[in-house]
Amino acid sequence: MTAASPDLPENAVTKSEGGAFVVTNRLVLSIAIPMTLGFLTTPLLGLVDTGVIGRLGEARLLAGLAVGAILFDLIFTTFNFLRSATTGLVAQAFGRGDLREQQAIFWRSLAIALVCGLALAALSPLILRAGLAVLQPGEEIAAVTRSYFFYRILAAPASLANYAVLGFVLGRGQGALGLFLQSLINGINIVLSITLGLVLGWGVVGVACATAAGETIGALVGLFLVMSGFDRRHRPAFAEIVARDRLMALFALNRDIMIRSFVLLAAFMVMTRLGTAQGAVTLAANSLLMTIFLLAGYYLDGLANAAEQLTGRAIGARYRPAFERALKLTALWAFALAAATTLLFLVIGPWMIDALTNAADVRAEAYRYVPWAAVTALTGALAFLMDGVFIGGTWSRDMRNMMLAAFCLYALAAAVLVPVFGNHGLWAALNLFLVARGVLLLARLPRRVTATFVS
Numbered sequence: 001m002t003a004a005s006p007d008l009p010e011n012a013v014t015k016s017e018g019g020a021f022v023v024t025n026r027l028v029l030s031i032a033i034p035m036t037l038g039f040l041t042t043p044l045l046g047l048v049d050t051g052v053i054g055r056l057g058e059a060r061l062l063a064g065l066a067v068g069a070i071l072f073d074l075i076f077t078t079f080n081f082l083r084s085a086t087t088g089l090v091a092q093a094f095g096r097g098d099l100r101e102q103q104a105i106f107w108r109s110l111a112i113a114l115v116c117g118l119a120l121a122a123l124s125p126l127i128l129r130a131g132l133a134v135l136q137p138g139e140e141i142a143a144v145t146r147s148y149f150f151y152r153i154l155a156a157p158a159s160l161a162n163y164a165v166l167g168f169v170l171g172r173g174q175g176a177l178g179l180f181l182q183s184l185i186n187g188i189n190i191v192l193s194i195t196l197g198l199v200l201g202w203g204v205v206g207v208a209c210a211t212a213a214g215e216t217i218g219a220l221v222g223l224f225l226v227m228s229g230f231d232r233r234h235r236p237a238f239a240e241i242v243a244r245d246r247l248m249a250l251f252a253l254n255r256d257i258m259i260r261s262f263v264l265l266a267a268f269m270v271m272t273r274l275g276t277a278q279g280a281v282t283l284a285a286n287s288l289l290m291t292i293f294l295l296a297g298y299y300l301d302g303l304a305n306a307a308e309q310l311t312g313r314a315i316g317a318r319y320r321p322a323f324e325r326a327l328k329l330t331a332l333w334a335f336a337l338a339a340a341t342t343l344l345f346l347v348i349g350p351w352m353i354d355a356l357t358n359a360a361d362v363r364a365e366a367y368r369y370v371p372w373a374a375v376t377a378l379t380g381a382l383a384f385l386m387d388g389v390f391i392g393g394t395w396s397r398d399m400r401n402m403m404l405a406a407f408c409l410y411a412l413a414a415a416v417l418v419p420v421f422g423n424h425g426l427w428a429a430l431n432l433f434l435v436a437r438g439v440l441l442l443a444r445l446p447r448r449v450t451a452t453f454v455s
Contacts, residue, residue: 019097019317023325027173028306028333034175036302038182048190049207052197063137064144065204071131071149075120075156077265081257082113082163083170084308085250088394090171091309095316102172104236106226108250109164111241117157124153148208155212158219165222173309181222189214256396260403267407267433274418274426282423285366288353289373296341296377300384303334307388315393320453331385338381345374372427379431382438390441393452398444406436 053065086109093101120127128149132142162185169178189210196206240246268290275286310326345352349370353363390399410433417425 019095020319021313021317021322023310023314023322023329025329025333028303028310028326028329031170031173031175031306031309032299032302032330032333034179034302035170035182035305036299038179039298039301041183041186042298049193049197049211052193052207053204055198056203060140061144061204063141065148065207067132067135067137067141067145068148068152068204068208070135071128071145072152074131074265075127076159077261078258079113079116079160079163080261081254082109082116082160083167084257084391085109085253085394085396086164086167087171087305087308088253088312088391089250090168091173091312091392092316092394094172094309095313095319098316099231099234100236100240102168103230103234104241104246105171105250106164106168107236107241108247109167110161110223112250112254113160113164114157117160120156120160121153124150124156127153144204148204151205151208152211155215158212158216161219162215162222165219165226168226169222170305170309171312173313175305177225178305181218181225184221185214185218187214188217253394253396256400257391260396260400263400263403263407267410267430270411270414271426271430274414275423278423278426281361281365284357284359284362285369286423286426288357288362288366289369292345292349292352292370292373293376293380296338296345296380297384299337299341300334300377300381303330303337304384304388304391306330307385308392310392311389312392312394315452318453320449323449323453327389330388331382334381334385335378338377341377342374345377346371349374369423369427372424372431376431376434380434380438382442383434384438386438386441386445389445390448393448395444395448398441398448402440402444403437405440406433409433409436 049065049069050062053061086105089105090102093105128146132145137145162181166178166181169181192210192213193207196202196210197204198206200206202209271286271290272283275283307326307330310330311323314320314323314326350367353366353370357363357366387399390396410429413429413432414426417428419425421428
């Protein structure tokens with residue numbers, strides 16, 4: 001009997017597509033590659049938005065956009081649990097062949113997304129006030145941020161609905177559909193940002209409206225595509241959707257993943273804070289070098305998505321060979337690509353720095369730490385992979401606890417190394433944090449697998 005989410009009563013379960021399956025490289029890449037390409041449209045969007053506002057020639061507009069983007073990154077990263085939890089639960093239901101429960105999970109997640117989105121919109125004045133109080137950008141910049149924020153927050157329900165849609169799509173292993181939806185959202189956003197922000201001269205308001213339009217259209221299209229694929233014969237009753245035990249399990253899963261996300265954000269905030277203490281040049285250099293880590297993260301996230309779906313599906317099917325094969329293949333691809341990325345960035349890292357800044361002092365400072373940034377692909381590979389496996393298994397408590405333990409090690413390492421080695425010590429502590437995340441979860445894996453696949 002599996003330790004996954006409890007099944008519906010036997011007479012309520014409709015079987016289709018579930019059971020034993022074979023995991024191949026082609027199956028892994030059919031999920032990983034489309035999602036990697038979809039994720040890569042996000043930094044492209046950021047570059048376009050920055051370029052549009054940058055062409056207006058006013059530093060306060062660019063600074064206001066940056067502050068607004070930080071606020072929304074914090075808000076929506078907080079709610080990323082909607083995507084992760086939905087993926088793991090749907091993947092397990094997919095493995096069981098339970099079409100009825102797949103639909104029920106989708107409706108639960110969508111309801112939570114819409115309620116949270118409406119709450120964010122209603123509380124937006126308070127959220128903005130708190131964010132500006134913390135960041136303290138100055139009144140001219142804050143005025144720009146307010147204009148951006150109040151237009152973009154209108155799409156909060158649609159933005160969170162997209163998390164539920166993407167989680168459902170990924171849970172079923174539909175990587176191509178996930179790529180289409182990500183590309184649609186960001187593509188509309190890019191086109192409208194240029195049109196509204198630059199051509200029509202709406203500036204920051206135009207960029208905000210473009211983002212809101214992209215999220216809204218993407219959500220409507222995603223909902224249509226997902227719902228049109230539902231078989232009415234397997235439609236869950238309202239009582240099943242709002243069943244107390246299922247809702248409580250979903251809330252617990254969401255809570256643990258949200259705490260884990262907060263701690264991860266805190267780790268990067270510590271990196272920024274300790275970098276700030278070493279001067280503006282070092283802070284700027286670290287900011288440029290974190291681009292390397294983020295780029296590596298996009299394709300590692302793609303492989304993590306493959307691990308989520310395939311391991312979750314194997315758990316739902318109660319088929320251990322598929323779980324072990326999925327773990328092996330995703331690990332091989334993750335470490336092979338991470339090693340290649342590390343080597344690539346060791347070679348082209350200085351060129352990337354030159355392309356990103358003309359400041360000679362920042363360039364010189366960044367050159368010194370390129371090896372530390374390049375190796376983050378390798379030190380972070382296991383962490384990304386284990387996150388995917390534990391999301392697929394819906395083992396959220398372990399994710400939360402091991403993240404907290406890794407953060408404590410990180411804080412201790414930073415406290416010891418930074419005073420002695422400066423920025424080298426800070427980068428060493430970050431890499432230790434990445435390694436600890438992966439190793440601590442890996443140490444928990446055998447016990448979880450044994451408990452899940454008992455005969």
